[in-house]
Amino acid sequence: MTQLWDFSGGIHPAGNKNLSTTHPITKAGVPPMLVLPLQQHIGEPAEPCVAIGERVLKGQKVADVTGGMGVPVHAPTSGTIESISLQPVPHPSGMTDCCITLRPDGQDEWISLSPIASYREQDRETVLDLIREAGISGMGGAGFPTNIKLRPPRDRKVNTLILNGAECEPYITADDMAMREKADEILAGLRIMAWILRPERCVIAVEDNKPEAIEALRKAAEGTQTEIAVIPTKYPSGGEKQLIQILTGMEVPSGGIPADIGVMCQNVGTAIAVSAAIFRGEPLISRITTVTGRAVTSPGNFEVLVGTPIDYVLSRAGLDNETLHRLVLGGPMMGYTLETPAVPVVK
Structure with a gap:
């Protein structure tokens, strides 16, 4: 069991997530x-x-x-x-x-695509360049170029790499469905990022309202050092600073960044994109998107x-x-x- 901490505050809005999780990604x-x-x-x-x-x-x-x-x-x-x-x-x-x-x-x-089967035989700069050339920027919201994020300052060693699959936003289920259906790709992308950063700890965080996603990730992570951390459902536990506090007990300093305390967060969608860029040679040209609410007759997740x-x-x-x-x-x-x-x- 992963030791968890809490952050002060937080709320429990209605999730309304089951509206868009009744059928596979289309x-x-x-x-x-x-x-x-x-x-x-x-x-x-x-x-x-x-x-x-x-x-x-x-x-x-x-x-x-x-x-x-x-x-x-x-x-x-x-x-x-x-x-x-x-x-x-x-x-x-x-x-x-x-x-x-x-x-x-x-x-x-x-x-014509140029997949890399054995990225470990490349040097890190080559793999970072491939991630850049694939057009990957963080898919969790901020859109920070992933190759730059994966190159922290030399004096900021990343000890903990977190994949954020918390997805605490009500109604949205794109990451949930991605974790259920593409767990192997998520783990593959995480392995590439971990090879670049050399952290001591890799952890994928998922809220406890996503049992199918948790099960799929646990299966994909079997035999690896990756932790699947099941965290309580509370908004905004998927916020980067809140999630870091839940998983490490540490607070990102005011005005600082996670690397200041040896932590990096990446989104599960970004991990899928990194895996596709290296193993299939494909640039980022699509994303999983939730379309939901009472005004659509077939709510769901679409690629x-x-x-x-x-x-x-x-x-x-x-x-x-x-x-x-x-x-x-x-x-x-x-x-x-x-x-x-x-x-x-x-x-």
Whole structure:
């Protein structure tokens, strides 16, 4: 049993999670148009490296960050670059931002991929570069470039690597379903990150309201040193600082970062993306997304191509416009109201 601590405060809002966990993750499919914002990460926006009218292949880099912090953007399917222009993007302000619009050609034709079967035979910098080139930024919310996070300052040794599968936000079940269905990929991604960081302890944290996910992770972690820590269900236990306190008893110093106390948190979705980047050679071009609430007739979790307009995903979940009162992106606690469902799903 993992020793656990508590943090002061916290609340127990209704979870409403069983609405979207009744059937497996479904592929959302390819929409008629994909809108790819150039700023899907903390740092500098990516700059287009394709021209209007150009045909691109699935997985091809369409924008990159040449100076400063950031990661590239890739084509989620094959098709033609329709425009490079200002489009509405998911943001509380309802603002527009520079986006590449891609018209899919229905062929879903991949670039040639270069998977790495034995990453341990590479040097760490090579593997970190592959993670960057795959366009991976943290998929838990902040969007910090993963390769930079996995390169902490030399004087900040990471002793504890935490994979955050707490998912304390009401209604949202994307991580829960990912842990149930992709536990082996999560463990594989964790192993890669642990090989880069060399922590003494690896732990995956899951709230106790996810028994199927816990069981799948325990099975995948058999014979490894990875701990599966089952933590009490309480909001906001999935917040990085709260989760660190629960698992280590230590507090991140005010104004500091987890690395200051030898800890790093990564999201389970990020671990899946790292595994796909190394073992399959695939860039980050899709994510698991929960569509739920009383205004959809088939709530559930969808594997959605990055750039898919939210109204397309809503239609896949059977949106009833008569019942729709408000559209919230990111959950009832941390999310915000969308001005328009025309904005795309982002990393």
